[in-house]
Amino acid sequence: MIEIIETGPLNTIQDLGRPGYRSIGVTASGAMDPLAMEIGNILLGNQRGVAVIEVQTFPFRLSFTKGGAFALTGADCRAKLDGVALPPWWAAEAEAGQVLELSPPLRDARAYVSLAGGADVAEVMGSRSTSLRGSFGGFSGRTLAVGDGIASGAVEPVFLPKGGFGVVPPAIALRDMFPVDEDGALRVRALPAGEHDLFGADADRFWRQPWKVSARSDRTGYRLSGDPIHPIEVVEMRSHGVVPGVIQVPPAGEPIVQMSDANTAGGYPKIAGVIEADLWRMGQARIGSTLRFVPATHAEARAIEKALAAYIEDIRSTARLVREALVAMA
Structure with a gap:
């Protein structure tokens, strides 16, 4: 206790x-x-x-x-x-x-x-x-x-x-899989979401520009500060289910990344979704830190998941061998 x-x-x-x-x-x-x-x-x-x-x-x-x-x-x-x-x-x-x-x-x-x-x-x-x-x-x-x-x-x-x-921490053991930009910005891989194309040229700018994690961020969602992006036309959307990693864009134009306490539904347009293998890195992003979104493919997401799974299994096997050796010596 x-x-x-x-x-x-x-x-x-x-x-x-x-x-x-x-x-x-x-x-x-x-x-x-x-x-x-x-x-x-x-x-x-x-x-x-x-x-x-x-x-x-x-x-x-x-x-x-x-x-x-x-x-x-x-x-x-x-x-x-x-x-x-x-x-x-x-x-x-x-x-x-x-x-x-x-x-x-x-x-x-x-x-x-x-x-x-x-x-x-x-x-x-x-x-x-x-x-x-x-x-x-x-x-x-x-x-x-x-x-x-x-x-x-x-x-x-x-x-x-x-x-x-x-x-060895995953950021070091898998540094090739989880790179950081030279300026220290966190590179977060994401897939385009349902309303991505509604943003026209601003969709390209979403991927190019850096975003800063706002002080208004919490376990529900990370609010990002940067040059606002907007859809090319105003659309009325019904509320739809959301999950951690979904990136929504409210009327003010600064994205919100849904996190562990993500809302269960929302009507803001979705521009992208963070791949699951990068969500742990988002969870370690500090207030005021900078990140950039990088377009990913489903194949890339699967490859990263496999590398993470192998890393975890290696730790599991090593820990088991250590315990077995100590039991044998007891």
């Missing part, structure tokens, strides 16, 4: 979300960087999709009221356990009474704290994810607060090397 001893707003419990309820207006929620979440669980030998702590406001500190294994993934927060520095993307063992501290990251937006057995909160509609808009799921449907105690689920003994072990 852990206790939160310092936190900011918007830190929550998340898992892979609650799909299947959009037809009744319930957003899926879930981790903004599901890749980081999945790797944290793999390092601990957890079942896929168990709940973790998503940290997006810092500093963040927790104490281990009972000893147990944990993993840190996502943004490098210069983590310390009782003042001793820990590498990013790392799994380690904590003793009862030790304090884990996460500082503001130098880059990226969100860190994930995974616990052996997962964060044990009640399931709502098959998920432990927090829906802040609906005030349900997670820890009483709200953000984490000082004094909150979070139990971990039942788990078999976790075998970790002394001092812990970790993995």
Whole structure:
């Protein structure tokens, strides 16, 4: 069990979300960087999709009221356990009474704290994810607060090397698959969407110009600042279903990228959709950061998904071999 001893707003419990309820207006929620979440669980030998702590406001500190294994993934927060520095993307063992501290990251937006057995909160509609808009799921449907105690689920003994072990972050291991422009802008691949051609010449400008993540962005959607784009004619559209990654353009002309708490429906025209394999990178984009959209093909999207799947499977295999070797030595 852990206790939160310092936190900011918007830190929550998340898992892979609650799909299947959009037809009744319930957003899926879930981790903004599901890749980081999945790797944290793999390092601990957890079942896929168990709940973790998503940290997006810092500093963040927790104490281990009972000893147990944990993993840190996502943004490098210069983590310390009782003042001793820990590498990013790392799994380690904590003793009862030790304090884990996460500082503001130098880059990226969100860190994930995974616990052996997962964060044990009640399931709502098959998920432990927090829906802040609906005030349900997670820890009483709200953000984490000082004094909150979070139990971990039942788990078999976790075998970790002394001092812990970790993995090469995906941005480094797969840098050829996930390039960044020379000026530091994030390159996000997307496919043209249903109303793309309604924007005429502005559709070309959507792809060419840089966009900045606005301060009005949140888990529901990233609002982008830049030279506005507009359709060549005003069209009346019925509301239609939307999912994370859909890029809509409201009348003001600055796009909105739907994120984990995406609306279930909307009537703004859709100019593009971020490929699923790049959504974790969007989830790590900070307020004020710059990105450029790059046209992708379905074949390219599938190739990137295969590379990610191979990366994840390599981590899974390595972690399993480490545990088996430690069990054999015990």
